[in-house]
Every structure is written in structure tokens, then in C-alpha cells.
Amino acid sequence: MEIITLGTGSPIPSPDRAGPSTLIRAEGRDFLVDCGRGVQMRMAAAWCSAPQLTAVLLTHLHSDHITDFNDVLTSRWIMSPVPSPLTVIGPVGTQRFVDRTLAMLADDIGYRIAHHDDLNEGPVIQVHEVSSGVVFDDGVVRVLAEPTNHAPVAPTVGYRFEASGKSAVIAGDTVPCEGLSRLVAGADLYVQTVIRRALVEQVPMQRFLDILDYHSTTETAAQTAAEGGVGALVFTHPVPAPQPGTEQDWLDDAAALYAGPVHLAVDLFSLTI
Ligand SMILES: [Zn+2]
Ligand SMILES: [Zn+2]
Numbered sequence: 001m002e003i004i005t006l007g008t009g010s011p012i013p014s015p016d017r018a019g020p021s022t023l024i025r026a027e028g029r030d031f032l033v034d035c036g037r038g039v040q041m042r043m044a045a046a047w048c049s050a051p052q053l054t055a056v057l058l059t060h061l062h063s064d065h066i067t068d069f070n071d072v073l074t075s076r077w078i079m080s081p082v083p084s085p086l087t088v089i090g091p092v093g094t095q096r097f098v099d100r101t102l103a104m105l106a107d108d109i110g111y112r113i114a115h116h117d118d119l120n121e122g123p124v125i126q127v128h129e130v131s132s133g134v135v136f137d138d139g140v141v142r143v144l145a146e147p148t149n150h151a152p153v154a155p156t157v158g159y160r161f162e163a164s165g166k167s168a169v170i171a172g173d174t175v176p177c178e179g180l181s182r183l184v185a186g187a188d189l190y191v192q193t194v195i196r197r198a199l200v201e202q203v204p205m206q207r208f209l210d211i212l213d214y215h216s217t218t219e220t221a222a223q224t225a226a227e228g229g230v231g232a233l234v235f236t237h238p239v240p241a242p243q244p245g246t247e248q249d250w251l252d253d254a255a256a257l258y259a260g261p262v263h264l265a266v267d268l269f270s271l272t273i
Helices: 039-045 069-079 094-104 106-115 178-184 206-213 218-228 247-255
Strands: 002-007 021-026 029-033 053-057 086-090 125-129 133-137 141-147 157-163 166-170 189-195 233-239 262-264 269-272
Touching (some): 002 189, 039 069, 053 141, 069 094, 094 106, 141 178, 157 178, 218 233, 218 247, 247 262
Parallel strands (some): 029 053, 086 125, 189 233, 233 262
Antiparallel strands (some): 002 021, 002 269, 021 029, 157 166
């Protein structure tokens, strides 16, 4: 199983980091978790196109994690030679979000159907709203979800991918919680969106300080990794974006609490387990 952090940014625009999205490649299947800013540019760099996605999975409906979903949806539709329904798995509210996205795209969908003789219907999206348990299983790859805690954003979910005896968790934005603990228990890899508390606390702006109460920090993510006995920890979506040369500080936060390998992801960082 290969895990590629396609985009490792946050709501704050960055020249180097696309919005949050992660690609999981397992046994010939491609799963996309979240669709942040520029997701398809990073997918192209990873030799992945929308028509080949097995499923799109959303952790939650914060804008930074979904802003380019419409681009994935449209590309899937117009690049597939025959109708190819897109499976979208997400928390309760995902169906409403998809319906609204299709409404936003109604003009474009109309233009293309009118122009192309071989395009006679709009995009077909099969939405599965999930909260806990097995959310995908084709006998080769299994995906489980658990509720996470990103309150007041709710509901939110994290995902655990299992194939060939290996497991990888893509947690999304959350503080430590029971669902997250169940998800990471014994996983080979745990990917967590993080903030660095010491840096966030230095910014004298309440709207920025507010993010402290609903994200894992470098420290709490390391604690979750240690308690879950995971094989390796990946920090993604680091806030604020690390200044060049300070990367080791982020890893040192974790090293005191978790003995396994820790990585601070950049866009297109890849790990195979
Ligand atoms: Zn986020
Ligand atoms: Zn969020």
C-alpha cells in the first residue's frame, strides 16, 4: 500500500502546499481522501486521474478539505469515455454537499451535454454517508470509518485502509478521541493533520487562536500514535506552515512522546507500507 500526501496545506494559501488531500494506492485501487486546493494538479503529478479513482472519501466539510471536489467531479465526468458513477463516502451532510455542488455546476453541465453528442447525462454520484464501521470492502481492500472530534464541526470521520495485512489511517482534522483511538490501534501508518501549539499561541489574533481547540497538535498526535502502538506517524496540514530549516522542531515535539519514525509531509511525499 502506498500513501501519498498530495496536498499538505491548510486554509492559508501557500505557494508550495496544495490544499489537504491524500492518495491511498492499494492493490491497483486509488482512493482519494479529501479534495483540497489544487488536488488534481497533485494527482497528475502522482499519475492519477479522476476516472481511475475507486472512491473519494471526505473527512469533513470544511472548505480547505473540499474546495476542489467540484473539479474532481467534473473531470471524472468529462474524461470518462462511458458513464462512470463516482463513489463518494463522507459524513452525514455529504449528500447535501454533493447536491449543492451539482447545482453550482448546472450551467456547465448543460453546456457540455448540449455540445457533445456522446454526452447525454450529467455526472452520476453515488454518495454513502457513514459514521462508523466498514464503509468499503471489495474483498481486497477494506476501509473502516470512525467518528472523530473536530467540534463544533460535526459530524466528522477518519478512515482506516486495510489491504494485504497492512493498515493506514488518514485521520483528518480532530483532537484525540475514542473513535480516533479505535482507528489507529495497531496501524502500520497514522497520518494526522496537525498544528504546532507553541507557534499558534504567538499569533495575537483570536480567529487564529481559535484553531487550538479543535486540532491535534504535534504533541497530542504523538501521544495518540504512542498509545495506539502505530508503526509510523506522518504530520500533514501543518499550521502554521513550517519555515524552511525549522522542520526538525516539529519532529522533536513528537520524539519526546513517541518512539517510532515521524515524518513531516510535503506535497507528494510518499510512503509504502
Ligand atoms: Zn483542515
Ligand atoms: Zn477542519
